[in-house]
Amino acid sequence: MxxxxxxxxxxxHKDVEKSQIINERLLDQIKFKNKDLKKLKIQRNVFVAITGLFLIGTLAITSFTAGLSTSNSNQNNLLVSIDSLEAMKMRSDNLKIQNQELSLVKEFYLAKEFLEKETIYSVQVKSFVENNATLASEALTNTLFVKTNPFYAYSLGNFETLEEAQTFRKQLVNIGFSDAFVASYKDGKRVKIEAAN
Known part of the structure; x- marks a missing residue:
């Protein structure tokens, strides 16, 4: 060996730990953004309901007073209504901006969820007939120790793309792991690496 x-x-080990820390931070950010997303959805729904009631009330009051007042008072009511509409427009624009930000967070979360269901690539460095778990350090979370009958395969790294795994494999070969090769897994099981289309 x-x-x-x-x-x-x-x-x-440091590179693997940095990747793990980055992944944990991203997951924390996703959880935080999901909480914000729920709060903003509730606020948006409440705001829309209040705005609707306000508009209906304003229209009702305006139409009621329009019949009772003279032409001068109609002009005053019209100015008040224009000011209210401008404030409503500003609130509506702010809600649109918040909605766009929430859409970006949702898209990121959906993309992360999609990647978890996809194939991951790892670089297998050794296989054993017996379970030799002493090689697997608990500090290395980006390692795989998979039973593939009748062998136990030991792999390093979890990559989203084949190219990333191949780059890592070259680094391992350069430091002496000449037998290292890229393997792919889906839902914790070894799968065949498909040719790129």
Whole structure:
């Protein structure tokens, strides 16, 4: 088995830990944005309901007073209604901007959920006939230890694309893992790597 320098192994561990921290931060941001999304949806619905009631009330009052007042008072009511409409328009524009921001967060969350169901790529560095779990450190969360009858496969890294995994494989080969190769998994099971179309 090729020898790996301790510094190289530590660098690999650091890279994996950085990726894990970034993933955890993204998940926290998604949770936070989802909470904000729910709050903003509720606020938007309440605002729309209040705005509708306000408009209906304003129209009712305006139409009621229009029949009772003279032409001078009609002009005053019209000015009050124009000011109210401008305020409503500004609120409506603000809600549109918030809705666009919420749509972006929702799209990001849906894309993340889609990727979790997709195939991931990892670089297999060794396989054993017996379960040799001492190689798998609990600190390395981006490692896979998968049973593929009759062997136990040990892989490093979780990548979304084949190209990323191939780049990582080249790095491992350069430090002495000449047998390393890219494997793909879906829902925790090994699958065949399809040719790119």
């Amino acid at each position: 090729p020898f790996i320098e301790e510094n190289d192994l530590l660098d690999l």
